[in-house]
Amino acid sequence: MRALIAATVGLVAALALVLTMSAVGAPPGETSPKPLLTTVPEHP
Known part of the structure; x- marks a missing residue:
């Protein structure tokens, strides 16, 4: 449940x-x- 709340808070932020x-x-x-x-330029 805490993971779902953390994901929701991150998405809202x-x-x-x-x-x-x-x-x-x-x-x-x-x-x-x-x-x-x-x-990238080539070097001789």
Whole structure:
């Protein structure tokens, strides 16, 4: 029973965090025009 309560509390906390972040919105700013490197450069 304690495991079920702990899982419920964790789920409620995670949901509250998601809703809070959604309400606050994205921070102001722009994305970088430069692409990110997705591969490791090869060394000779």
